[in-house]
Amino acid sequence: MTSTVHPSAQVGAGTTMGEFCAIGANVRIGTNCRLGHHVVIHADTIVGNDVRIDEFASLGKLPMKAANSATTKEQELPPLAVGDLCIVGTGVVLYRGAGIDAKVLMADLCTVRENVTVGRGTIVGRGVTIENFCSVGRYCKLESESYLCAYCTLEDRVFIAPGVVTSNDNFVGRTQERFKHFKGVTVKKGGRIGACSVTLPGVVIGEDALVAAGSTVTKDVEPRMLVMGKPARPLRPVPVEQLLENQGWVDA
Numbered sequence: 001m002t003s004t005v006h007p008s009a010q011v012g013a014g015t016t017m018g019e020f021c022a023i024g025a026n027v028r029i030g031t032n033c034r035l036g037h038h039v040v041i042h043a044d045t046i047v048g049n050d051v052r053i054d055e056f057a058s059l060g061k062l063p064m065k066a067a068n069s070a071t072t073k074e075q076e077l078p079p080l081a082v083g084d085l086c087i088v089g090t091g092v093v094l095y096r097g098a099g100i101d102a103k104v105l106m107a108d109l110c111t112v113r114e115n116v117t118v119g120r121g122t123i124v125g126r127g128v129t130i131e132n133f134c135s136v137g138r139y140c141k142l143e144s145e146s147y148l149c150a151y152c153t154l155e156d157r158v159f160i161a162p163g164v165v166t167s168n169d170n171f172v173g174r175t176q177e178r179f180k181h182f183k184g185v186t187v188k189k190g191g192r193i194g195a196c197s198v199t200l201p202g203v204v205i206g207e208d209a210l211v212a213a214g215s216t217v218t219k220d221v222e223p224r225m226l227v228m229g230k231p232a233r234p235l236r237p238v239p240v241e242q243l244l245e246n247q248g249w250v251d252a
Contacts, residue, residue: 002020003017003018003020003022003023005023006023006024006025006026006043009023009024009026010028011029012029012030012031012032012049014031014033015029015032016034017035018035018037018039019038021035021037021039021041022040024043024060025044027045027046027047027060028045029041030047030048030050030084031049031050034053035053036054036055036056036057036090037055038055038056039053039054039055040059041053041060042058042060042096043079044060044079044080044096046081046082047082048086051083051084053088054092055090055091056090056091057088057092057094059080059082060079060096061096062077062095063096063132077115078096078097080094080095080096080098081099082104083103083104085102085103086100086102086103086105087106089106089107089108089110090108090109091109092108092109092110092111092112093111093112094111095112095113095114095132097115098113098114098116099118100112100117101117101121104118104119104120104122104123105123107124107125108126109126109127110125110126110127110128112124112130113129113134114132116132116133116136118130118136119137119138120251121139121251121252122138123140123141123142125142125144125162126145127144127145128142129146131148131149131150131152133150134150134151134153134184135152135153135154136148136154136158137156137157137158138157139157140156141158141159141160142160143159143160143162145163146160146161146164146165147164148166149167149168149184149185150168151182151183151184152168152184152187153187154186154191155189155207156189157189157190157249158187158189159191159192159193160193161194161196161197162196164195164197164198165196165197165198165199166184166198166199167198167199167200167201168182168183168201169181169182183201183202184202185199185200185203186204187204187205188207188208188209189208189244190207191207191210191221193205193211193217194210194213196213196214197214198215198217199211199216200216200218203217203219203220204221205217205220206220206222206223207223208238208243209223209225209226209227210238211228211232212228212235215229216229216230216231217232218232219231219232221234222234224243225237225238226238
């Protein structure tokens, strides 16, 4: 036997696993799942039905707390839960305390921290990091190597382009005053942020607003407005044909 399954773990009918997998105590894996080689599923993790988990993924990992961490807290965390029909790519790390809804794709090498929720049908791209205390809505797209700092909120149908960076600390790691002011970025329903943009702490991107590639967003963005520049300034309204209401999308 090349894989280790704790006696208390439950593995559903039709589920297969590759070589050298490790399944911890009280893990529950649904039916017809497929686990690649060297997958680690830590204690108490709940995996739904028809979930694909690729090689070297780690599910239910406990957080690490540095002595001077500003956002990682000592706490009792609920088990990681991964919904039906999710895809978990190679080398993905999902922390205990995260909740992943159904039909979420988490591409290779992405990380989802504790106290995070990810809504149904969302795509988390290759190398994306979602830090702790974030909420990501339904049918969002977080493209490759984008970074969602702690305390961010993304509503439904948000698009985050490759290389986007968000920030929650205007004090840049200095002075005790910073601990009173941590605040992430909020992107309202249908908001879009272009490639390699930087959005500063506490900024709200309005519903169906668009941030142009390479911008630095220092102030709130009005709904349905295109902003551009360093710092970003209003340029013109988002074209009508690009508005969310005109896409004809149906949730599934």
